[in-house]
Amino acid sequence: MWKPPHTRSIVNSINDISVGSLGIYEVAESGTSGTFPWTTSPLLNNVAPAGISGNELTFSPPLYYPAGGHKVIFYGYYPRTTATNGTSYITPPGNGTAPTFNFTLTGQEDIMHGASVAGGSYSPGTAIPITFKHKLTQIQLNVSALGTLLSSIKILNVRNTGSMNLETGAVTYGNNTVDITLDKAGLTTTAPVMVPADVPVYLVEVAFMGQLLPRKYLIRPTSGKFLEGVIYTVTL
Known part of the structure; x- marks a missing residue:
């Protein structure tokens, strides 16, 4: 589920990551095939993984696909915060509106964004790749x-x-x-x-x-x- 990056501290390898510093969102496919609308309560809402096993993020409790065979998309970011104001804070998702990460830089922060495949995934029993990219x-x-x-x-x-x-x-x-x-x-x-x-x-x-x-x-x-x-x- 996790592809290590090549390059609130500078991240040069997966060893620089604390899983508590990753925020993950999971958005379900709607009744219209291929659309993944944001709501105020996505399947995962800024959740930190429970751990890393090899190069895979693990969650507790385990994640399951929604009923009806609907696909899902994952989004992630680093560094995770639960604050809603201040120098680094999250603006939560709304109906039809994606969340935003608001930040202040001092030169020592790394910022990354991650996403799974754009068309969504439905592959029970198989890890879903989330590719993280540096934004600075x-x-x-x-x-x-x-x-x-x-x-x-x-x-x-x-x-x-x-x-x-x-x-x-x-x-x-x-x-x-x-x-x-x-x-x-x-x-x-x-x-x-x-x-x-x-x-x-x-x-x-x-x-x-x-x-x-x-x-x-x-x-x-x-x-x-x-x-x-x-x-x-x-x-x-």
């Missing part, structure tokens, strides 16, 4: 050429508030921005940070001890935009 991009800086007198490194004007539609996985960002500080992870590189994808360029500010004015660098990927789920190591 990961940036790490190689600063070996800048010397040892660095006092701070920041990515400037990063959009830090947004919402994710838990049916489509589409992310919408607000207008608020913050500067995100990168910490040194060693002599040559910074620790990675997670920032919005689909951005063509980021502005990096580097301050040095003994210098009044910081240096600024524009970083842009060869792909044209920073892509979801991709790890970028950029040399300054």
